Amino acid sequence: MHLEIAQSTPTAAAMARVVQAHYPLGDVVAAEFLRRSFNQVYSLTLAGGRRVVARLCAERPRGEPRLQFEADVLEHLRARGCPVAASLPNTKGDVAVRITLPEGEREVMLFEHLDGEATTDLPANVEAFGRGLAQLHAAGEGLQSDAPHYTLDLDHLLLRPLQHLLRAPTMTADLRPQFEALGLRLHDRIAALGELTQVLCHGDAHSDNNFITVNEAGDRQAVFFDFDDTGPGCLAYELAVYPWWLHPRNVDGVWSEKALARWNCFISAYQAVRPLSDADVAALPMFVAVRQFWLLGEYAGRVPVWGSQAMPLDYLQRQVKVLTQWEGLALAVPGLAAADASG
Missing domain, CATH: 3.30.200.20 (Phosphorylase Kinase; domain 1)
Structure with a gap:
């Protein structure tokens, strides 16, 4: 057999x-x-x-x-x-x-192999992470490569993952149109913002794919690994991965003071190297939701390996509620008005 x-x-x-x-x-x-x-x-x-x-x-x-x-x-x-x-x-x-x-x-x-310490919630480490990501984006300019690559646009990050999600074996006839409507509204709101800044993205910069090193002078530097999602794409998505990582992904999710402090350290350090445009700031909370759609699509596509109960029905039901709540998600950016996902 x-x-x-x-x-x-x-x-x-x-x-x-x-x-x-x-x-x-x-x-x-x-x-x-x-x-x-x-x-x-x-x-x-x-x-x-x-x-x-x-x-x-x-x-x-x-x-x-x-x-x-x-x-x-x-x-x-x-x-x-x-x-x-x-x-x-x-x-x-x-x-x-x-x-x-x-x-x-x-x-x-x-x-x-890279040595270093985890970013954790130490402010100096989070600042080094934000500064290092900005420096990575600056260093990425001018890349010349003819090799096939991912393009981190709305098709790659949202529309195709949405289709994987809609085909999940635990998806129901009731939930399917709800997810589809949420995804398409999110797509249209981001598209309405117009042109967004493009960078060479790491693709998965949530602070667990870098270490922090400290030199003899006490200066902290982020060192990065795990680039298998890399590709040209929206800066707003790249920056949204970290608040997505910090934000409680449950129905009653509320930012903790610790999470807010980490976000403020990160985005302030990033902006000190590479300032953000108004459009990118406006897109940030929407891309937090895009990241969740991307993750759901990845999970759905791995059901043959992980099993259908990697995405049980009650989990999908909670995700609809989370994504609905995130339609009004706001992200404060120091020095700029708070970005609001409701557009």
Whole structure:
């Protein structure tokens, strides 16, 4: 009997053998499986003590991994002095290795290991995160790459995820038109704002995809990793990922004083490097909701791996209420009027 496999999980020892066989780095003496989420991630230690990180790419609703573009982005940012976890070429000079698993071929990409401390709620760290993201956007200007890439526009972030969501096995005939109406209203409100600032986005900058380092003089700097969502896109979306991360994503969600303080530290530090336009400020709270639609679409697209109860009916019912509440979400931006998602 042939059994179809949705997604398998190689052991850390197996990943060590892959890296040792395909990368010019010498012996791998220790390996650890770090996490299984959207991808599977491993930490490997080489004979000389050097550490690297291997990412086994998973099938994704947003389309095939754009690994060459990701590598080009990292090389471009590194060349401009932006601290990022650079990708490491294999013995053939390629950016990834294709391995055969029970479900088919998947790609492994290898990166430098970064040290540092978590951003947490320490004001100095949050400021370093906001300042570092602004510097990353400045460094991203002028990128030259012909590789296929994601474009973080409303089609990629909202409309296509909405279609994945509407096809979820736990979706009901009652909820489907509610989600569709919410998504289309959100799309039209953002479109009505006109032209928004475009940057080379990290794509997932919620403070857990960077560390903070401190030099001998006590200066703090953000170092970034996990660029598998990178691509050109709306600055307002990029900046909305952090308040989305901070805001309670439940029906009665209310900003805590701690969360508000973190948001103020972050956006003030960002603006000190790169001021925001009025249109971008107006779009910010709307893109918080866009981010939630993106996440729901990603979850719906992973049902074959995670199971239908990753999105049970009561969860979907709560999401309608959350997204309805977020239609009136306001985000204060120091020095500017509060942005209001109601438009």
